[in-house]
Amino acid sequence: MSALLELHGLSVDIGNRSLLEEVSFSLERSQILGLVGESGSGKSLTALTITGLLPLIGGRVTGGRILFDGMDMAQLSDSSRRKLRGGRIGFVMQNPMTALDPVQRIGEQVDVVSRLHLGLSHRDARARTLDLMAQLRIPEAKAVAEAYPHQLSGGMKQRIVIAIALAGDPDLIVADEPTTALDVTVQAQIIQILTGLVRERGLALLLITHDMGVVAQACDRVAVLYAGRLAEERAVGPLFETPAHPYTEALIGCIPRDEMGAGGLNGIQGTVPSAANFPPGCRFHPRCDRAVDICRTTRPAPRPLSDNGGVACHLAQGGSL
Incomplete structure (x- = not known):
């Protein structure tokens, strides 16, 4: 089965960086791929590039290709990309608090997607909106459709943003940190809703997050980004059992566990470097306690792993460190 979404050597610049x-x-249909990494790793930039929104922040693709269902996104006209975005590609924005128009009723913001991309009448679009709200476990859907964003809780706004992404009947959903700023209970509900939609509808979901616990719970495969480069990409089971890159291992080590007790939470020393100060060689080497001379001078080439994954690390051998 061919992949629905394929990134081949994608490179992106903003300005001279x-x-x-x-x-x-x-990413294949009915599959969830987690795109993970700390803030500044390039996750949201990848999402904007896939959805064709990169020019809005002054960015440009300088290398590689993005294929969606076999179509080269770079070769499509602006109008063709707009038809895909919101239609076959749904986008769940990072912050539900600012993703909604504050002066427009909730129902109208959902209705417009199915009217534009499915050609529905006002009446049929509203019926679809109410049905989506019911699927997303939104109580009193008719009243919510008449409300304004400021009248809803954060968790309810996140459900509405997901409804907007679903309204065009997409094949792919790009969800950029959909559980940010939500409490733990609501986070679990949102992840359950998204994974349920993938299984029931056969959608593909690109789930962008910095939460490795969410990845372990929801994803089939994982792509780990660090400072704009792919560190590791594998099935979720092997990645958590035998991480092949020190950065992946460090991220997994940050997951809270019951046995840690008070004061036992792990962290990664240092911060992700800015694009103005990317180090030579492996970009993780200043924070890696295993780095050797070659790590400091030479960029590691991606290498395949025995479990149909890949890693870019001089020290990785056959799938585990």
Whole structure:
């Protein structure tokens, strides 16, 4: 089965800075791919590039290709990309508090997507909106449709943003940190809703997050970004059992566990470097306690792993460190 979404050596610049370099991964229908990494790794930039919104922030693709259902996104006209975005590609914005128009009723913001992309009448669009709200477990859907965003809780706004992404009947949903700023209970509900939609509808979901616990719970495969480069990409089971990159291992080590007790939470020393100060060689080497001379001078080439994954690390051998 061919992949629905394929990134081949994607590179992106903003101004004179290279922010993504040769990023490659693929996503099939009915599959959830977690795109993970700390803030500043390039996750949201990847989402904007996939959805064709990169020019809005002054960015440009400088290398590689993005294929959606076999179509080269770079070769499509602006109008063709707009038809895909909101239609076959749904986008769940990072912050539900600012993603909604504050002066427009909720129902109208959902209705417009199915009217534009499915050609529905006002009446049929509203019926679809109410049906989506019911699927997303929104109580009193008719009253919510008449409300304004400021009248809803954060968790309810997030459900509405997901309804907007679903209204065009997409094949792919790009969800950029859909559980940010929500409490733990609501986070679990949102992830359950998204994974349920993938299984029931056969959608593909690109789930962008910095929460490795969410990845372990929801994803089939994982792509780990660090400072604009792909560190590791594998099935979720092998990645958590035998991480092949020190950065992946460090991220997994940050997941809270019951046995840690008070004061036992792990962290990663240092911060992700800015694009103005990317180090030579492996970009993780200043924070890696295993780095050797070659790590400091030479960029590691991606290498395949025995479990149909890949890693870019000089020290990785056959799938685990």
